Amino acid sequence: MDYFLQQLINGVTLGGVYALIALGYTMVYGIIQLINFAHGEFFAAGGYMGVIIISYLAANGVSPVVCIVLGMSLTMVYCAILAMAVEKVAYKPLRNSSRLSVLLSALGMSIFLQNGLMLTQGVYDKPYPTAMTAGGFELGNVMISYMQIYIILITSGLLVALNLLVFKTRIGKAMRATAQDKVMSALVGINSNKIISLTFAIGAGLAAAAGIMVGFYYGSVNYTMGFVPGIKAFAAAVLGGIGNITGAMIGGLIIGMVEIFAAGYLSSEYKDVFAFIILIAVLYFRPTGIMGENVDDTRV
Amino acid sequence: MTTQESRKRWTSFGIGLIWLLIILWPLLGIKPEGLEFASTFSVWIRLAVAGLCIMIVFELNRAGIFDSVKKTGSSVKGVTQRAYAATPNWLLICVGLAFAIAFPAMTGRYGHDVACNVLIYVCLGLGLNIVVGLAGLLDLGYIAFYGVGAYTYALLSIHYGISFWLCLPVAGLLAAIAGCIIGYPTLRMRGDYLAIVTLGFGEIVRLILNNWMELTNGPNGLMGVKRPGLYWLDFANGWSIEHLWVKKVWMFYYVILFIAICTIIAVYRLNYSRIGRAWEAIREDETAAELMGVNTFLLKLLAYASGAVFAGFAGSFFAARMRFVSPESFTFLESAMVLAMVVLGGMGSIPGVMLGALALIALPEAFREFDTYRMLVFGGVMTLMMLVRPKGLWPAKRVGRRSEEAE
Numbered sequence: 001m002d003y004f005l006q007q008l009i010n011g012v013t014l015g016g017v018y019a020l021i022a023l024g025y026t027m028v029y030g031i032i033q034l035i036n037f038a039h040g041e042f043f044a045a046g047g048y049m050g051v052i053i054i055s056y057l058a059a060n061g062v063s064p065v066v067c068i069v070l071g072m073s074l075t076m077v078y079c080a081i082l083a084m085a086v087e088k089v090a091y092k093p094l095r096n097s098s099r100l101s102v103l104l105s106a107l108g109m110s111i112f113l114q115n116g117l118m119l120t121q122g123v124y125d126k127p128y129p130t131a132m133t134a135g136g137f138e139l140g141n142v143m144i145s146y147m148q149i150y151i152i153l154i155t156s157g158l159l160v161a162l163n164l165l166v167f168k169t170r171i172g173k174a175m176r177a178t179a180q181d182k183v184m185s186a187l188v189g190i191n192s193n194k195i196i197s198l199t200f201a202i203g204a205g206l207a208a209a210a211g212i213m214v215g216f217y218y219g220s221v222n223y224t225m226g227f228v229p230g231i232k233a234f235a236a237a238v239l240g241g242i243g244n245i246t247g248a249m250i251g252g253l254i255i256g257m258v259e260i261f262a263a264g265y266l267s268s269e270y271k272d273v274f275a276f277i278i279l280i281a282v283l284y285f286r287p288t289g290i291m292g293e294n295v296d297d298t299r300v
Numbered sequence: 301m302t303t304q305e306s307r308k309r310w311t312s313f314g315i316g317l318i319w320l321l322i323i324l325w326p327l328l329g330i331k332p333e334g335l336e337f338a339s340t341f342s343v344w345i346r347l348a349v350a351g352l353c354i355m356i357v358f359e360l361n362r363a364g365i366f367d368s369v370k371k372t373g374s375s376v377k378g379v380t381q382r383a384y385a386a387t388p389n390w391l392l393i394c395v396g397l398a399f400a401i402a403f404p405a406m407t408g409r410y411g412h413d414v415a416c417n418v419l420i421y422v423c424l425g426l427g428l429n430i431v432v433g434l435a436g437l438l439d440l441g442y443i444a445f446y447g448v449g450a451y452t453y454a455l456l457s458i459h460y461g462i463s464f465w466l467c468l469p470v471a472g473l474l475a476a477i478a479g480c481i482i483g484y485p486t487l488r489m490r491g492d493y494l495a496i497v498t499l500g501f502g503e504i505v506r507l508i509l510n511n512w513m514e515l516t517n518g519p520n521g522l523m524g525v526k527r528p529g530l531y532w533l534d535f536a537n538g539w540s541i542e543h544l545w546v547k548k549v550w551m552f553y554y555v556i557l558f559i560a561i562c563t564i565i566a567v568y569r570l571n572y573s574r575i576g577r578a579w580e581a582i583r584e585d586e587t588a589a590e591l592m593g594v595n596t597f598l599l600k601l602l603a604y605a606s607g608a609v610f611a612g613f614a615g616s617f618f619a620a621r622m623r624f625v626s627p628e629s630f631t632f633l634e635s636a637m638v639l640a641m642v643v644l645g646g647m648g649s650i651p652g653v654m655l656g657a658l659a660l661i662a663l664p665e666a667f668r669e670f671d672t673y674r675m676l677v678f679g680g681v682m683t684l685m686m687l688v689r690p691k692g693l694w695p696a697k698r699v700g701r702r703s704e705e706a707e
Binding site: 090 | 486
């Protein structure tokens with residue numbers, strides 16, 4: 001039972017991270033029907049930028065809390081700027097061309113960004129200053145680290161903020177309108193290009209936050225770290241019904257739980273396989289996901 | 301009007317440069333020891349100068365400075381095109397074949413090595429071309445079949461000592477079966493979802509190769525794969541048949557050349573057969589094809605299986621040449637490379653795919669000093685090609701758009 005609870009806590013932590021990345025996929029797919037392959041790279045760039053800024057601040061004697069808060073917000077801004085540049089260069093000129101072209105352009109961008117990170121930051125793992133967040137407490141026999149608490153708190157904070165943004169503000173309304181019908185929303189005066197840029201920026205910001213938290217959680221970042229979590233988060237987005245924000249959060253939690261429980265009870269070597277199996281099974285049996293409505297057959 | 305347009309271009313160029321600086325500086329300039337500007341600026345200025353040159357050439361081109369050059373260029377192009385159309389196809393093929401056969405005599409060991417690589421990728425690209433180019437099924441896990449072929453030969457050779465030529469059809473068959481296993485559940489999906497599911501399958505195969513220690517020896521790989529053997533007519537002591545192991549690189553070159561030529565002929569025949577037409581019909585409009593009586597289920601499965609066969613051949617050759625296989629060789633990046641060849645060359649076009657393989661394997665060898673930038677350039681070129689020439693370098697003659705994309 002203790003083992004189960006322990007795994008549950010770990011699963012929620014990891015699931016929250018996946019949910020944050022999945023939101024970027026789901027929002028972009030919802031608006032321009034594109035699998036943004038470069039999204040995993042925003043996550044990796046976030047991890048790197050986090051360690052760069054936080055170690056700079058820490059070396060200059062800033063207190064740990066300020067370090068983390070400032071580092072996280074600057075990183076999110078940085079990745080938002082990066083994502084807007086990528087969107088402008090690689091996706092916007094292809095808005096009206098075939099789906100395959102856009103997908104390949106995204107793939108090229110992903111390889112480009114990954115190697116850009118490698119060239120600027122080197123091939124070796126970059127360690128996070130984990131001393132800042134070390135420690136934890138025991139609840140019964142279940143060990144909870146402070147980092148897990150932080151991750152759960154920050155993730156839920158960001159998710160609530162995003163929900164407020166999408167469902168309570170004018171910008172959110174414009175985003176939802178653009179996702180439903182680009183032409184009609186343009187006719188009523190919504191600048192769809194700006195909305196698409198903004199969507200990319202928000203998605204990348206959330207992925208960047210996830211990157212920092214993963215960096216702290218595992219202690220280091222690497223330039224290839226974006227690919228596998230990216231695919232898992234995409235699986236989460238599909239599981240929840242792609243294009244659906246609440247679905248992505250639930251999907252992320254489920255994928256995180258499944259991974260941790262599969263690693264704990266079945267086989268730790270094959271833990272990555274389970275996310276892919278879920279992805280394939282969902283697409284096979286219920287392509288619209290848990291929360292998705294029935295979309296036009298051709299989209300699938 | 302023109303000045304306004306060009307002013308707009310220069311403004312966006314300037315904004316782009318500032319944007320680049322904002323993105324570049326934090327990655328290069330923030331160190332725990334302090335903020336550094338010099339290294340960022342040196343990189344940035346080089347990129348800015350390169351961008352400026354491209355902009356100036358572009359502006360001059362708009363202004364019509366290059367019109368005379370372009371005129372001669374287009375007339376040269378017209379002449380070559382007419383000459384190409386006038387030359388009979390068999391002559392071109394003969395010249396190409398003669399060049400391919402004479403190639404080892406003209407170059408050294410290094411050249412043979414590169415040529416072997418190019419030919420492996422020609423086989424892979426043509427196999428993938430059946431799936432993506434002809435049938436229009438986007439496959440991001442294609443390298444899995446290559447892996448299946450390589451491991452099939454490696455295991456059969458190590459444990460049972462079966463010869464390469466016997467293993468070749470077995471590897472093809474097993475890869476085809478793997479193709480059917482992957483193809484079957486994905487037949488209901490189209491477009492993006494199909495891409496991501498095949499990617500998932502490819503990763504699953506790689507994870508199995510990586511973790512099934514008893515069979516595949518995990519990440520350490522399998523060593524001691526045998527070379528292919530050849531029977532050779534020896535005239536030295538009258539007529540006798542000698543068995544010899546393929547050892548030199550140029551002999552490997554002929555083996556893969558043979559496989560590649562078989563692949564090219566097979567893909568060509570498939571392309572212009574009833575099956576090939578049916579694949580093209582599925583690519584253009586699946587619903588309409590089904591209505592016209594094309595068995596889409598069977599044909600899509602067949603596309604996966606036949607594409608996989610060629611990857612299986614290429615894989616077992618790879619294992620025989622390297623004499624070593626490990627899961628490292630079958631990552632997603634390799635799939636992306638092969639896909640990039642098909643797309644860069646021109647989907648559905650056989651000479652295009654060959655050109656794409658040549659461009660992506662041989663050109664980076666020519667710029668060996670810039671090896672660290674290779675994948676960076678590769679990614680950038682992939683995006684750039686989609687922006688400027690999405691149909692590829694040598695487009696196929698018959699391509700259309702899928703009906704559901706023409707919204």
